Amino acid sequence: MILTQPLFKARLGAVQTATTWATVEPFILAAERGFRERIGSPLFNYLEGLSDIEATDYQLRVLAEGAIAWASLFRALPHLKFRIGDLGLMKNSPANTIAITKWEYIDSKEAVQQEADDWLEDFFQLLESLRPAVWTASIGYQRRQAHFIRSTDELARFVSLGGGRNGRFFDMLVPYIAKVEELYISPVLTDSDFEDLLEKWKDPEASWSKEETKAIEYIQKVVAPMSYYEAFPYLPLQVDYKSFSSPRVKDGLVDEREPEANDVNTLKRQLFMDAELYTAKLKKHLDKVASSTLFPGYFDAYKKAAPVEKPDDFTDTPHVII
Structure with missing residues (x-):
């Protein structure tokens, strides 16, 4: 596993220290599986083995950790709103806290997804610059190229x-x-x-x-x-198993229209x-x-040369050439 609890919180920065590892670990594992499939197992294993923080390649691991961390948070957000117990679904409301509005929640999800995209793009940009042998020999590289x-x-x-x-x-x-x-x-x-x-x-x-x-x-x-x-x-x-649909944006900081x-x-x-x-x-x-x-x-x-046209030959013709 490429992420540890300290690394997960360090790459996100905005996560509260009270967030427990057990709460987010399943989402981290899912995000890691998706990342591994995208880059290929050989490169993923190579990143796991990087340990010299002074090495140029180590920055690849940092970017990979960030991409996975933000993708994990995006997966976890919908489930962090509630707590599930023997009594069913519950929503905690500690003292001196208020629930966020719908537009704030949607805006937060979009911001988290954008962070995940940006970290991933930075990762691939550096990867294309460094081109470690384990990457250029991989199926993932051939697919991307x-x-x-x-x-x-x-x-x-x-x-x-x-x-x-x-x-x-x-x-x-x-x-x-x-x-x-x-x-x-x-x-x-x-x-x-x-x-x-x-x-x-x-x-x-x-x-x-x-x-x-x-x-x-x-x-x-x-x-x-x-x-x-x-x-x-x-x-x-x-398109999904239910039917065709056309998504609409109803809430957010920016109003959108068709x-x-x-x-x-x-x-x-x-x-x-x-x-x-x-x-x-x-x-x-x-x-x-x-x-x-x-x-x-x-x-x-x-572009092959066209046949050379012979000049007109009026020899032995009754016409007068002027």
């Missing part, structure tokens, strides 16, 4: 609608990133060039020509807005136009730089 947009930070460079540092939203968007690459990028590059470029993109030690770098930039500028566009029909819906149809259509149209613009730029760039050695699939499909 499988697309031309690999993180919330990369996504926010081109479209910042998701808030920039929202890991939950990015995880939801990954299937649409894959869809865009399959339906819109691969046909432009040709399948062979797409696969070769993506494999090279996954290699942190690869060297890049300026032509390839520019192509990657155009690809990302297509994938980012188009993944939003493809996800749009599904964003308002929540967007007007014109607002939605304008945004969708702009996302599509942005993707179309950079698709055209990508094609123009490939037309300019593709050769038998650079983007050879595209070159073979679209």
Whole structure:
């Protein structure tokens, strides 16, 4: 177990010292399981073994502890409102305390979730910078590197609608990133060039020509807005075993309303136009730089020299050429 009681309270800071370990331990175990699944067991075990607080890698453990601690608190919050005993559910009301309002509770949950997201994003950002061998050899790393947009930070460079540092939203968007690459990028590059470029993109030690770098930039500028566009029909819906539903925000510090149809259509149209613009730029760039050695699939499909046209021969014709 990566968290101890002192570490749990130290990473949160705002938790009252009276909170007992037994109360939160089940939620910590659940949050650790989720974190382990996300990064893979080899990396999790590596983090558990880090003990030198002066080492650069130790900061990875600190960030992991923070992400798990805040995720644990988010899981625990709904259950901390009550106490369960032989008489059923009860709510304590000690002297000189008052119950918080509904909007305060909702705001607190959202703040806790944002803290968990931020710690997790900081963890992955440092992980990508340090790239320990146990990470680059893992399935989790390969899964995260499988697309031309690999993180919330990369996504926010081109479209910042998701808030920039929202890991939950990015995880939801990954299937649409894959869809865009399959339906819109691969046909432009040709399948062979797409696969070769993506494999090279996954290699942190690869060297890049300026032509390839520019192509990657155009690809990302297509994938980012188009993944939003493809996800749009599904964003308002929540699906579970009960039925389809559309979540609504009723309480909180900020009043929210359903967007007007014109607002939605304008945004969708702009996302599509942005993707179309950079698709055209990508094609123009490939037309300019593709050769038998650079983007050879595209070159073979679209740029092979056309047959040389012979000049018209009017020999032995009765027409007069002026």
